[in-house]
Amino acid sequence: MATTTTPESATKADTTQKAGLPTLHHLNNSQSQRMIWLLEELGIEYNLIKYNRIDGHAPPSLAKIHPLGKSPLLVTAAGRPVIETSAIISHLLSTYDRAGKFATADPLRDEMLSSFAGSSLGPVTGIELFLEILPAHSPWPVSSLLRTVHGMVRKNYTTAEFEKAMRFLDGELGEKEWFNGGGVGEVRCYGGVAEVGGVEGEDIAEGCLEEGDGEGEWV
Structure with missing residues (x-):
């Protein structure tokens, strides 16, 4: 349940993205593919901004969101940028897994x-x-x-x-x-x-x- 945009369209008009939702900045061929899977499994609405690699590297536009220019990069519903897969997963599960789908017995x-x-x-x-x-x-x-x-x-x-x-x-x-x-x-x-x-x-x-x-x- 993603509202998908490109970096260019996201900067031109806020109407493309829905306010009050987490936004995943997704780079192709990166660990952020797992974040898309998790967001879909959680069944929540989110914004998805897609980036393509340039000569195998992340594009400079990612660095405009976070100085490290890394992906996965999640901007929370409150507007806080979060990097690192483990931290993003922890935030998504603690915030959106209300049904306990990813709960563990051990x-x-x-x-x-x-x-x-x-x-x-x-x-x-x-x-x-x-x-x-x-x-x-x-x-x-x-x-x-x-x-x-x-x-x-x-x-x-x-x-x-x-x-x-x-x-x-x-x-x-x-x-x-x-x-x-x-x-x-x-x-x-x-x-x-x-x-x-x-x-x-x-x-x-x-x-x-x-x-x-x-x-x-x-x-």
Whole structure:
């Protein structure tokens, strides 16, 4: 239930956006995709301003909303800019989840899984994605050297870490539909798992997800 605009139209006329609603500044190919999903699951009205990357980077217009120019960026209904996925999720759930759709019966477990996704799985995923992308933006022969380095890092580090992570998460998920059991629970823990499915090296992504059939189906 979004009122969608572009940065240009949003600055030209306030009538495009509805007052008194949260506004998500969404950058394509970024973590803000999760925020759209959460807002839709909450079933609330919100404003959505879309930005496209320029040469792989966020456009300067995002910095007009917040000095860091980052996405996801949520401007609350009260007009306060909020960055960082975890902070945005906390605000949305505490403010709009009145029905308790994302409530959990085991807060400690949810916090553990959320921390695991961000602190343990996230950096490994970041390394893999960085080394996957970097050669394509580097001149030869640097690109060839980087691909060799990527292969060594994958062989000696990231593949094993992904496999351990998937086995752990598969045990946590079990036969349940959600990590929380009967309900969605703490949504912060889902980002790292979904991002593994987005790793461009299909052999590592598919191989790791096969290690844990449960989260492979979930993703």
